Amino acid sequence: MKPRDPHQQPATKRVLLLGANGQLAADLRRTLGHYELVTMAREDLDLTDLAAIGPAIERQSPDVVVNTAAYNLVDKAEEDPLAAFAVNTHAAGAIARASTAAGALLVHFSTDYVFDGQGAAVDAAFSEEDLPSPQSQYGISKLAGEYQVRAYAAECLVIRTCGLYGVKGSRGKGGNFVETMLRLAAKGGPVRVVADQRCTPTFTADLAEATARLLATRPDVHWKDILHVTNAGRTTWHDFAKEIFEASGLEVPLEPISTEEFGAPARRPVHSVLSNEKLARLAGIAPPRDWRDALRDYLSQRPNR
Numbered sequence: 488m489k490p491r492d493p494h495q496q497p498a499t500k501r502v503l504l505l506g507a508n509g510q511l512a513a514d515l516r517r518t519l520g521h522y523e524l525v526t527m528a529r530e531d532l533d534l535t536d537l538a539a540i541g542p543a544i545e546r547q548s549p550d551v552v553v554n555t556a557a558y559n560l561v562d563k564a565e566e567d568p569l570a571a572f573a574v575n576t577h578a579a580g581a582i583a584r585a586s587t588a589a590g591a592l593l594v595h596f597s598t599d600y601v602f603d604g605q606g607a608a609v610d611a612a613f614s615e616e617d618l619p620s621p622q623s624q625y626g627i628s629k630l631a632g633e634y635q636v637r638a639y640a641a642e643c644l645v646i647r648t649c650g651l652y653g654v655k656g657s658r659g660k661g662g663n664f665v666e667t668m669l670r671l672a673a674k675g676g677p678v679r680v681v682a683d684q685r686c687t688p689t690f691t692a693d694l695a696e697a698t699a700r701l702l703a704t705r706p707d708v709h710w711k712d713i714l715h716v717t718n719a720g721r722t723t724w725h726d727f728a729k730e731i732f733e734a735s736g737l738e739v740p741l742e743p744i745s746t747e748e749f750g751a752p753a754r755r756p757v758h759s760v761l762s763n764e765k766l767a768r769l770a771g772i773a774p775p776r777d778w779r780d781a782l783r784d785y786l787s788q789r790p791n792r
C-alpha cells in the first residue's frame with residue numbers, strides 16, 4: 488500500500504478505468520485522456536471472479552480507480568438477481584477493498600433507480616440525503632453496491648446518474664433509448680411509450696465531462712460522498728421520445744401509455760429526477776446543460792446507423 492497523508496490531496500496521475508468497453512467509459516477515455524490512463528474490459532478482468540480483482544488492481548498501482556462496469560439489464564435482473572448482485576454489489580465491494588489497498592480513490596457510478604418516487608411532486612428533485620427505496624433487483628443491487636463502496640473504500644465518490652445515452656451505446660443493453668426510439672420510428676410506429684415515469688435522461692459526454700472536472704479540481708467534498716450528476720431539467724420517457732422525433736424531423740405516431748400498460752417485469756421509479764444542487768454547491772461545478780440541448784448535441788454526433 489502506498490503511504491498517504493489523509494490531509495493532502497494527491498495529484499491524480501494514473502487512472503484505472505474499469506468497464507472500459509461501455510458507453511460511459513467511451514466518453515471517459517476522452518475526458519480523462521490527459522492522465523496516464525489504463526483501461527480494463529471484461530476480457531482483461533472478469534469482475535465476477537472476485538479473487539482476481541485485488542491482484543489485478545494492485546498490479547496497476549493506480550491513483551484513481553473509475554468503475555463504470557455494471558449489470559444493466561433491468562428486467563432480466565428480476566429473473567437472475569444473482570447476476571446483477573455479482574457485478575453491481577459484490578464486485579463493487581471487492582474493487583473498493585482493492586482501491587483502499589492500492590491507496591487509490593474510487594469513483595463509482597450508481598443510479599436513480601435507488602429511488603421509487605412514490606408521491607413525489609412533479610417539481611421535486613431527490614437530493615443525496617433523501618432516503619433510497621429501490622423497487623427492482625437492479626436498483627437494490629446498485630444500492631447495495633453503494634454501501635459496499637462506502638464501507639470499504641478509504642476514499643470514494645459515488646456518482647448517481649440517470650437514463651444514460653452515449654454515442655457508443657450501452658454494451659449491456661445493446662444500445663440506448665434514443666437509438667431504440669429511432670429504430671422503432673424507422674418501422675413506422677405507432678411507438679407506445681410510458682408517460683407516467685419522470686426522470687432526466689443524461690448524455691454520457693456531459694457526465695464524463697463533469698467526472699473529469701471533479702477529478703481535476705478535487706473539490707471540497709468529503710471523499711466518501713454521493714453526488715448526483717445528470718443533465719438539467721426533467722421529462723417523461725414519452726416526452727423524451729417526442730423530443731427525439733421532433734429534433735430528428737420525424738413524424739411518427741407516438742402514443743402515451745401507462746407503466747401498467749407497458750407491463751415490464753421490473754418496477755421502475757415513477758419519479759427519479761435527481762437534484763444537481765450539491766454538485767454546484769460543494770464541488771463548484773456548473774451542472775450539465777438542459778437535457779434537450781444535450782439530446783440535440785447527441786443527435787448531431789451519432790453516426791448514421
Ligand SMILES: NC(=O)C1=CN([C@@H]2O[C@H](COP(=O)(O)OP(=O)(O)OC[C@H]3O[C@@H](n4cnc5c(N)ncnc54)[C@H](OP(=O)(O)O)[C@@H]3O)[C@@H](O)[C@H]2O)C=CC1
Binds near residue numbers: 555651
Ligand atoms: N445505462 C444507463 O441508463 C444508466 C447507467 N448507470 C450506471 O452507469 C454506469 C455505466 O453504465 P453504461 O456505460 O451505460 O453501461 P454499459 O453497459 O455500456 O457498460 C458496462 C460495462 O460493464 C462491463 N461488465 C459487465 N459485467 C462485467 C463483468 N462481469 N466483468 C467485467 N466487465 C463487466 C460490460 O462489459 P462488456 O462490454 O464485455 O459487456 C460493459 O462494457 C453503470 O454503473 C450503470 O449502472 C446509471 C444510470 C443510468
Ligand SMILES: Cc1cn([C@H]2C[C@H](O)[C@@H](COP(=O)(O)OP(=O)(O)O[C@H]3O[C@@H](C)C(=O)[C@@H](O)[C@H]3O)O2)c(=O)[nH]c1=O
Binds near residue numbers: 599649663724
Ligand atoms: C423501448 C420502450 C421502453 N419503454 C419504457 C420502459 C421504461 O419504463 C422506459 C425506459 O426504457 P429503457 O429500456 O431505457 O429502461 P431501463 O432499462 O429501465 O433504463 C434504465 O437503465 C438503468 C441501467 C438505469 O440505471 C436507469 O437510469 C435507466 O436509464 O421506457 C416504453 O414505454 N416503450 C418502449 O418502446
